[in-house]
Amino acid sequence: MKGFWGRLLEVDLATGVAHVLEIPEKAYRMFLGGRGLATYLLAKKYGEKWRLLDPLSPENPLMLLTGPLTGYYPGVKLSVTGKSPQSNSVVGSVVSSEVAVELKASGFDGLVLKGGCEKPCYIYVENGRVHLRDASDIWGLGGLKLIKKFHSILKEDVNGEPGTPFVYIGPAGENKVRTAAVMSKLAHAAGYGGYGAVMGVKKVKAIAVKGYGSLPSIYDPESLSSLFRSTLRNVRERMKRFRQWGTTEGTWYTGYYLSSMPVRNWQEEWHDVKNFSHVGFELETWVKNPWADWGCPVACMKLSLVKREGEVYVTDNPDYEMAAYLGSNLGVFNPKETVLLSSLADELGLCGIQTGNVMGFAIELYEKGVLTRDEVGYELKWGDVECLARLMRDIAHRRGIGEVLAEGTYRAARILSEQKGVDLTRYAVQVKGITVGAHGVRSRRDYPQPISYALSAQGGDHTSVAGFPVDSTESETWYAILDSGVVCMFTVLDDKGLLEYLNIITGWGLNLNEFYSIGRRIITLQRLLLSLGGPDAEWGVRDDDNPPRFYEPLPTGPYRGSSIGRDEVEELKKKYYAEIGWDERGIPTEETLRALGLGEFAPLLNQVRE
Amino acid sequence: MPIWILRDFSKCSSCKLCEIVCSLKHENMVWPEAARIRVYEIIPGLPVISLCVQCDDYPCVSSCPFQALSVGEHGEVLVDKEKCTMCGACVTACPGNIPRILPGKQGVIICNLCNGEPECVKVCSEMGYHALQLVNKPEGGVVKNYLVKPEEASTKLLVKMMGEAE
Numbered sequence: 001m002k003g004f005w006g007r008l009l010e011v012d013l014a015t016g017v018a019h020v021l022e023i024p025e026k027a028y029r030m031f032l033g034g035r036g037l038a039t040y041l042l043a044k045k046y047g048e049k050w051r052l053l054d055p056l057s058p059e060n061p062l063m064l065l066t067g068p069l070t071g072y073y074p075g076v077k078l079s080v081t082g083k084s085p086q087s088n089s090v091v092g093s094v095v096s097s098e099v100a101v102e103l104k105a106s107g108f109d110g111l112v113l114k115g116g117c118e119k120p121c122y123i124y125v126e127n128g129r130v131h132l133r134d135a136s137d138i139w140g141l142g143g144l145k146l147i148k149k150f151h152s153i154l155k156e157d158v159n160g161e162p163g164t165p166f167v168y169i170g171p172a173g174e175n176k177v178r179t180a181a182v183m184s185k186l187a188h189a190a191g192y193g194g195y196g197a198v199m200g201v202k203k204v205k206a207i208a209v210k211g212y213g214s215l216p217s218i219y220d221p222e223s224l225s226s227l228f229r230s231t232l233r234n235v236r237e238r239m240k241r242f243r244q245w246g247t248t249e250g251t252w253y254t255g256y257y258l259s260s261m262p263v264r265n266w267q268e269e270w271h272d273v274k275n276f277s278h279v280g281f282e283l284e285t286w287v288k289n290p291w292a293d294w295g296c297p298v299a300c301m302k303l304s305l306v307k308r309e310g311e312v313y314v315t316d317n318p319d320y321e322m323a324a325y326l327g328s329n330l331g332v333f334n335p336k337e338t339v340l341l342s343s344l345a346d347e348l349g350l351c352g353i354q355t356g357n358v359m360g361f362a363i364e365l366y367e368k369g370v371l372t373r374d375e376v377g378y379e380l381k382w383g384d385v386e387c388l389a390r391l392m393r394d395i396a397h398r399r400g401i402g403e404v405l406a407e408g409t410y411r412a413a414r415i416l417s418e419q420k421g422v423d424l425t426r427y428a429v430q431v432k433g434i435t436v437g438a439h440g441v442r443s444r445r446d447y448p449q450p451i452s453y454a455l456s457a458q459g460g461d462h463t464s465v466a467g468f469p470v471d472s473t474e475s476e477t478w479y480a481i482l483d484s485g486v487v488c489m490f491t492v493l494d495d496k497g498l499l500e501y502l503n504i505i506t507g508w509g510l511n512l513n514e515f516y517s518i519g520r521r522i523i524t525l526q527r528l529l530l531s532l533g534g535p536d537a538e539w540g541v542r543d544d545d546n547p548p549r550f551y552e553p554l555p556t557g558p559y560r561g562s563s564i565g566r567d568e569v570e571e572l573k574k575k576y577y578a579e580i581g582w583d584e585r586g587i588p589t590e591e592t593l594r595a596l597g598l599g600e601f602a603p604l605l606n607q608v609r610e
Numbered sequence: 611m612p613i614w615i616l617r618d619f620s621k622c623s624s625c626k627l628c629e630i631v632c633s634l635k636h637e638n639m640v641w642p643e644a645a646r647i648r649v650y651e652i653i654p655g656l657p658v659i660s661l662c663v664q665c666d667d668y669p670c671v672s673s674c675p676f677q678a679l680s681v682g683e684h685g686e687v688l689v690d691k692e693k694c695t696m697c698g699a700c701v702t703a704c705p706g707n708i709p710r711i712l713p714g715k716q717g718v719i720i721c722n723l724c725n726g727e728p729e730c731v732k733v734c735s736e737m738g739y740h741a742l743q744l745v746n747k748p749e750g751g752v753v754k755n756y757l758v759k760p761e762e763a764s765t766k767l768l769v770k771m772m773g774e775a776e
Contacts, residue, residue, distance in 0.1 A: 185651075229733075295626065
């Protein structure tokens with residue numbers, strides 16, 4: 001086996017006992033690692049009991065996985081998965097974290113946490129040896145305070161090496177907020193999926209990993225050395241603008257030119273505030289540029305700092321998604337205030353996308369008189385950073401109106417609709433429990449296609465969009481491969497190059513067809529679990545749809561009047577189902593399962609049809 | 611002519627490509643712990659670069675009871691793997707505890723300047739970061755100031771960035 005160790009480390013949190021989970025090469029060949037491997041292992045373990053598994057019970061495993069490309073392909077991502085408390089399927093969330101490299105250097109392809117701790121704990125894994133320690137001194141903390149304190153605790157408790165990497169949760173995860181993220185390195189979040197809450201349920205505050213060995217050996221080391229250097233050069237050359245501005249450039253480009261940026265809960269998708277742009281952020285808030293993650297030739301991050309009323313707020317750029325969801329979507333068009341909110345989301349351990357989405361949803365309800373000052377306790381106003389910061393804190397601590405909003409946009413809309421006796425789901429910009437990323441489809445200028453979110457196995461996740469052709473980098477099969485590889489989408493140049501890399505590492509000699517079959521296999525299995533759902537939600541063909549707002553014409557900007565049509569979406573749905581081998585209700589056919597080597601899961605189809 | 615790797619913490623992106631190419635060159639695999647250069651990112655965004663500074667008085671060389679260490683033509687510390695018993699005397703003698711001993715690996719690990727053409731400097735400049743640059747070796751012992759503990763250096767960088775209030 002080349003490029004893998006063939007084993008995961010499984011820790012039972014109730015007892016602190018760890019054991020080795022052997023993974024056969026065939027499983028890697030079929031699912032790679034990360035998102036794919038997690039989906040396979042979870043489907044296999046829970047099978048017909050999938051629907052009963054409550055994502056917010058300690059029973060739900062949390063998986064931190066790597067892939068064959070980890071540490072060898074430039075850039076690094078850690079896959080964070082389990083059953084998602086948002087979608088009730090498996091969501092392959094990724095976050096930049098050196099924990100991925102340290103796991104590999106420990107002789108493991110991943111870490112699986114099962115069960116839960118009695119009281120707050122942190123986990124330290126050194127060369128595969130697991131230490132479960134008391135975390136009461138850091139419980140309640142987030143951001144820089146947590147990072148500084150935890151480093152000194154690691155030093156004292158376990159003689160940890162300076163700079164030992166870790167992932168962690170903030171107060172939001174501790175309070176089981178469904179939009180809580182698994183955080184890394186101050187400003188990084190595995191946001192989609194809601195795995196911060198899964199970690200919180202387990203009472204695991206942080207997971208630190210240190211390995212002293214090398215990465216696993218690979219099939220063709222000579223070719224790798226030269227390919228590694230040429231890939232670095234090519235990526236560096238292509239991504240020069242990212243080096244300077246990161247995705248923050250989208251704040252202007254996607255907002256002003258593409259008119260695909262959420263503005264005031266997607267009531268609009270356009271703005272023309274020139275200072276609310278990469279240049280505005282650069283000149284007003286960046287104290288360091290560039291900033292990168294492990295092995296990265298791009299360096300899309302920049303360090304931002306603002307001071308306000310004696311407090312210092314530090315975060316990254318913010319990236320485009322944060323600028324959109326904690327900026328324009330909340331009516332904030334000011335770099336410093338957006339940095340403040342972004343830094344606050346980091347500190348609370350919230351997914352900025354999904355929390356910015358539910359906040360926008362709440363403000364719109366307030367604007368429409370559905371939510372009142374009496375209920376909220378204070379006024380909710382677009383662009384008012386004081387009330388926005390207060391609302392975000394209330395969500396993270398499940399206080400007042402925050403209690404219902406902490407359930408995320410989809411569930412909050414359902415609960416409030418019932419309470420108010422009116423349908424509020426039309427203001428919920430989400431798909432299958434996961435809010436839509438900051439890339440609209442109405443102007444048709446940005447990359448998502450009209451069915452991208454509607455048919456995604458990860459709902460509104462903008463980093464896993466469905467599209468045509470099914471076997472191409474325009475499609476979700478590709479994103480499934482990236483999240484299973486596990487690589488960063490910004491350091492990858494094309495499918496053929498990535499496949500060459502994979503073959504050099506594993507020696508599998510796959511062709512492009514076989515490569516995309518891996519993606520189809522993963523998406524199809526995720527889709528099957530999505531159809532089975534969970535205790536509080538399951539998804540049928542009617543949920544293969546866009547948020548209602550996307551059918552309303554854009555009211556402002558260069559694409560005023562533009563929207564997408566229901567007929568068009570229906571037609572594309574049918575086409576997609578047919579191409580990927582699902583029936584007219586979007587359920588994978590038995591034939592498709594067998595062709596993809598997923599025959600063992602065919603009995604699950606009986607449950608879907610019930 | 612002795613050379614020296616200039617290290618600029620403020621330009622370092624924390625990408626650690628220096629560690630990766632160092633281990634690829636010397637160990638023929640990706641093995642960060644075996645890299646002769648280390649980047650410690652304790653405070654996110656404020657990395658501390660750590661590698662041998664080639665002290666003017668080379669305390670590691672004189673501390674070795676087995677004469678396993680010597681100084682090469684570029685000013686680098688050379689390790690004779692056969693003579694090295696990995697006793698750790700050089701690690702203790704080094705004001706920055708820079709030499710590394712790894713289980714299962716023969717000989718202490720110290721930067722040897724890649725025979726005058728360090729890989730780390732090459733990749734850092736190819737990637738346009740320029741946090742590492744090759745210069746003539748500075749005179750005297752002031753370069754030892756770079757050997758402050760990563761934790762302490764990080765704290766200083768943080769105070770510099772955020773102001774005294776921290």
